[in-house]
Amino acid sequence: MSGVEMNEAFAATVAGVAPVALLVMTVEIANSRKRLGAALRNLSPKRRLLTSLYGDGNEPTREQVLAAREAIRAAPVGLWTMFLTAVYVLSAIAAASALLGSEVAAIHWLSTPDAGPQPEVAASIRKSLILGFVWVTASPQLMMLNTMFSSLFGGITPGKYESRYSEDVRRYTADEERERRDPESAQAGQD
Template identity: 35%
Template sequence: MKMSEAFATTIAGVAPVILLVAAVEIGNRKEALREGYHLIGQRQRLIDELYAAPEAPTGLQLQAVAAQTDQPMQSATRDLFIALYVMSALIVGVLLLLAESLALVWLAGSQRGSHPLQAAFCLLALVIGFAWVMLAPMLGLVVAVADDAVVVISGVSRLRRFYRDLDTHDRQQQAADGEQT
């Protein structure tokens, strides 16, 4: 592998496109991250208020705070993944910026050597950038679906129990109505 005019030109043209896509993705995730941390802050304020009183909180107070903070607790994992997503975007952005700079400096130079390490770095930066642009949104989707899947799966068992209890109640009610006639 060596640096050539065609290779450097390709790097110089493709790296900014990947950076642009990354910037759009980060912009889309920024509001979700801000909202997630806002919810975590709300939960923490409720808990701080609960323990600010000189007496120990009652069971009812604990349950009330738990009911108000249940959703933010479930989204904490999602918020962690969003933060990791943004940090990985920063790393990918720096790699692509360096690759872009190396390619432009090579193209602008009067003595163009083969520079195999520069070519390898540029190629690696582009591959990582392509992978990030493709995989990071997919991972975000998987995390969001997995987070909701836990709620849905646990809800299915409660829903089955609900219908079983409702059916039992209906049969008991029908039997009681039959005995009265």
């Protein structure tokens, strides 16, 4: 036996508490969306490359920018960032689904006359609530630690050189395209 049974007080408490946990979870996920987006845009290999390219006031040449573009395309994705992002997203989906299931089960039990104690349902709801509360409390703390460690060991502020790099790549890519279309005028421009 699990030691817990469905009764009116338990089901009513679940019906009142689960939506609050879901709301807090939804707000946390919404607030984390920007952090997650920044983490995915600024994966470590790219950040290190851009720092070496533009750091200390460097003005990279066309060849360096285009070589960096190719290196960034070939760079492996930051596994740690991808792992944490996947865990965060999947755990949010699991916890939210469990809480939603608990809410539905509690409302169903409350609306069913003579539903009985149903200890299996009560135990499942209890586990779902524990999972939801652990996620709501632990997730922001773990994301904060990840942000802190990424900042300490990442080397640069996310996005610091992104706009300069993007402008340079656009400009040099357009130059490359013009040269491909009209090699003679490109050659004349270099003379």
